[in-house]
Amino acid sequence: MTHCTASVRAGYTRACTTLLISALLTLLFMALPGQAQEPQKLVRIATLDNYYPYCFRIPGSRPRPTERLEPGAESDQLAGFSWDMVRTCLHNEGYTIELHVAPWARVEHYVRNNMADIMFPSLITPARRTAFAFSRGSTDTVNIVMYANAPMTPVPKTMDAFAGKKIGVMRDWSFGPMWEKTHTAVRHPVDSILHAFQMLAKKRVDAVIGYEKCFDNTLSETGNANTFWKSPSFETLHGYLACRASDSFSQNVLSAFDRQARRLRKTGVIDRLARKWSVPVPLLRDATP
Structure with a gap:
């Protein structure tokens, strides 16, 4: 019995020693330069899905509500030029994207309340400038126009022709400085582009x-492409990535986006995306209006 017990103890000791050596070797291997894996770079991005051809729901x-997209993965629900540009830039920088799709008011709420890191495409307004930081590269270029049942006579560089008129306005959307300075028109909020044209x-x-x-796309999809009069463009606006001004992590994400946007512009990738979606190539400049 004594000999048997000693043998068992010796075997147990050898097994423990082997396990200990194996564990130490594993730790040593993990500590070698270049062997340790970097923590996943995750960025939470919020955007809307009714903004064709920049960000829209795949039919x-x-x-x-959310998708997790590792580098190289594509969304099952979102498409458009701005989304392609943002996704490509941040995936190239090694970021995994946690995508949140919601109406714009909720998108902005997510970022303001640290439920998302980045929102796009965001116009720079006086109210947003105090709370958010913006990318230097834009993600879209849009013309602001008016639609009416009968021709109006717009005054160049103003919206004076619409003084006293009731104007259908998408709820929580921004339409640029010229519109924000127009106080003589009566704003009538609507919940969708289709609702606006029905009104x-x-x-x-x-x-x-x-x-x-x-808005032209909505008219085309509903068979109303030539139903309404459309004004010349009043103003051309640009949307950007935006994050909380106090958030250093998200500002680093904006810098990563800008870095890749400049590179993709030089290599022709952004030009090809713009041709694919039939949109102007966005400006890559300082975000200050």
């Missing part, structure tokens, strides 16, 4: 303000 796709057709509003390509 027939199942709505998902116009029923003459419940006198005109609708909109982003030309986006």
